[in-house]
Amino acid sequence: MSEERILCYSEDIDLAGDLLRLARAAPGATGAKIHAVVLPGAPADAGDRLARAGAEAIHVVAGAANADPHVVAEMLRSLIAAVKPTVLLLASTKRGREVAGRLAGGLDLPAITGVTGLRFAANGIEVDRETLSGNAVSVERIPTRPAIVGVLPGTTGPAVAAASAERHDHALPAAPTPFCERTEVRAKPGGALEIEKSDRVVTIGRGLKKKEDLGIIEALAKAARADVGCTRPLAAEAGWLTDDHWIGLTGHRVHPKLYVAVGVSGAVQHLVGMRSSKIVVAVNSDPNAPIFAQADYGIVGDLYQIVPALTKALGG
Amino acid sequence: MVEKLRIGVAVKYGVDVSLARADRATGLVSLAGAPRKTSDFDLNAVEEAVRVREKHGGTVTAISVGGAEAKQSLREAYAIGADQGVLVTAAGAAAWDSRAVARLLAATIKKLGGFDLFLLGEGSTDHFAGLIGPRIAAELGVADIAYVRKLTIGPDGVVAEKDLEKEIEVLKAKYPVVVAVGQEINTPRVPNFMANLKASKKDVQTLAPADLGLAPEALAPAVLIDRTAVPEVPRKRTTVSGATPAEVAGKLVEALKGEGVLA
Numbered sequence A: 001m002s003e004e005r006i007l008c009y010s011e012d013i014d015l016a017g018d019l020l021r022l023a024r025a026a027p028g029a030t031g032a033k034i035h036a037v038v039l040p041g042a043p044a045d046a047g048d049r050l051a052r053a054g055a056e057a058i059h060v061v062a063g064a065a066n067a068d069p070h071v072v073a074e075m076l077r078s079l080i081a082a083v084k085p086t087v088l089l090l091a092s093t094k095r096g097r098e099v100a101g102r103l104a105g106g107l108d109l110p111a112i113t114g115v116t117g118l119r120f121a122a123n124g125i126e127v128d129r130e131t132l133s134g135n136a137v138s139v140e141r142i143p144t145r146p147a148i149v150g151v152l153p154g155t156t157g158p159a160v161a162a163a164s165a166e167r168h169d170h171a172l173p174a175a176p177t178p179f180c181e182r183t184e185v186r187a188k189p190g191g192a193l194e195i196e197k198s199d200r201v202v203t204i205g206r207g208l209k210k211k212e213d214l215g216i217i218e219a220l221a222k223a224a225r226a227d228v229g230c231t232r233p234l235a236a237e238a239g240w241l242t243d244d245h246w247i248g249l250t251g252h253r254v255h256p257k258l259y260v261a262v263g264v265s266g267a268v269q270h271l272v273g274m275r276s277s278k279i280v281v282a283v284n285s286d287p288n289a290p291i292f293a294q295a296d297y298g299i300v301g302d303l304y305q306i307v308p309a310l311t312k313a314l315g316g
Numbered sequence B: 001m002v003e004k005l006r007i008g009v010a011v012k013y014g015v016d017v018s019l020a021r022a023d024r025a026t027g028l029v030s031l032a033g034a035p036r037k038t039s040d041f042d043l044n045a046v047e048e049a050v051r052v053r054e055k056h057g058g059t060v061t062a063i064s065v066g067g068a069e070a071k072q073s074l075r076e077a078y079a080i081g082a083d084q085g086v087l088v089t090a091a092g093a094a095a096w097d098s099r100a101v102a103r104l105l106a107a108t109i110k111k112l113g114g115f116d117l118f119l120l121g122e123g124s125t126d127h128f129a130g131l132i133g134p135r136i137a138a139e140l141g142v143a144d145i146a147y148v149r150k151l152t153i154g155p156d157g158v159v160a161e162k163d164l165e166k167e168i169e170v171l172k173a174k175y176p177v178v179v180a181v182g183q184e185i186n187t188p189r190v191p192n193f194m195a196n197l198k199a200s201k202k203d204v205q206t207l208a209p210a211d212l213g214l215a216p217e218a219l220a221p222a223v224l225i226d227r228t229a230v231p232e233v234p235r236k237r238t239t240v241s242g243a244t245p246a247e248v249a250g251k252l253v254e255a256l257k258g259e260g261v262l263a
Ligand SMILES: Cc1cc2nc3c(=O)[nH]c(=O)nc-3n(C[C@H](O)[C@H](O)[C@H](O)COP(=O)(O)OP(=O)(O)OC[C@H]3O[C@@H](n4cnc5c(N)ncnc54)[C@H](O)[C@@H]3O)c2cc1C
Pocket: A133, A204, A205, A206, A207, A208, A230, A231, A232, A233, A234, A246, A247, A248, A249, A250, A251, A252, A262, A263, A264, A265, A266, A267, A268, A269, A270, A273, A283, A284, A285, A286, A289, A301, A302, A303, A304, B040, B041, B123, B124, B125, B128
């Protein structure tokens, strides 16, 4: 019988559900008690959704909503004192990583992020984690408990039968005061494309000379019935495409049948995002571009000549 | 009101991920023997620190934690324009994990008398954990802002634009503050030959954990790496060529039809 008490938190209730399912399915966790957290500001149905994802105990904290990682960390700190988990599972999102770091620093606990696999053993908590910019996986072990584990979004376990969750209400002695004042928040443009689910992707990199030339890429994508992807510089630096097109370590991970990389050098941080594509095509003017080593079909040539020809050959 | 900004910046001499190779027989990567370079975003952090000093005055101190070879990162920081370099090192440095590095950095910051602004990368190129910034901020009990794309310096604090997955937050924090940046915040200057030569001759101050009041037990790894492997994805690596773009395109489309990946 496992002695593990697993406390799961993400402000994104879908991701929190993924954490609960991962915890339930983790080898060595049979008989573990799985707890979930609802912080102020969560949607009204958060408790129900967490119960459906398998939470046996739900800890509801009263107070004012505040997304500041320091405030969230302080709230979780109170829950850690009350629940005494053996492991705190967080989502390895940007905020999740900050919360993990603040909690770990404040409590002097072991912490790890970018986790894609979780197992419990007598000699510690074992995880798989992405490393070397996502191109390697390491097996790491945390010998002491409690520990903080940040799980990469997309990692979960099979669906579970809904548990009847017990509810615990927590009132904090005092609301934690944030260090930072948030003066503005604005939504980023885009966000509609779910490129993780695309069957075909045509990705453009810095080989494209100017934003106006995106038209030839869009035409190719249309002819191939593909979505348009891009490398980090095109989204984050140039802003030619919105972040929902961005593929790689810090962008989206895609799993298409066909991936066409055009004017993309093939940096390791990009490759991790496209590694699980079935067939990869690369078009690049530099025969030594690293992308060719990761491609099934390579065309050495100028994209301004090759792309229109491809569009035509596809009937576009 | 801060008179003379004290700016600190953390630089990691990490594994060069584009050169790390797995052993053919085992698929395992030996991190100890892998080629190294300065973590990418740390050069953005140094560049930002130097730009802040150029505009507002103050001093820039770069700190690296690791083996003796990490001096290389401090030389690069000097070449970009850092005023002072500090190497925190000891015989067992290779085993230091995030917890140990954060404790050493926090202790170094205290030992040097603190900073108003402490810059670092939002993730190291090899480890990419994003833990060091918030860990040291929590240990020091100060503000931290990560994923910063734009930093504005004020008399008693900063205004920073933080890039989250779906939104941008504008945050205000008073000094002292820890700020973690990515590559979009600036383009690091490429030092010229003279700057590199001058940097290579500058002294680096060396500190040992004992100088910081940290015993070896305090730095024992909390996370152990059992093994690191590179998953190999087999690819055909076929070159498609022809006399004209149209011929090449035709051949590729035929091949893709054969693969059954076109709609
Ligand atoms: C921590 C970290 C995280 C990162 N995360 C990501 C990420 O998530 N996604 C990502 O993409 N990158 C990421 N990067 C950046 C990555 O390292 C590379 O800088 C980036 O992927 C390069 O983009 P690129 O291939 O478009 O540009 P480049 O590397 O500049 O390549 C452009 C290519 O176009 C070719 N080319 C030029 N002209 C033509 C032409 N006329 N016809 C055909 N080919 C042409 C060139 O030969 C070259 O190979 C990250 C970096 C770090 C350090």
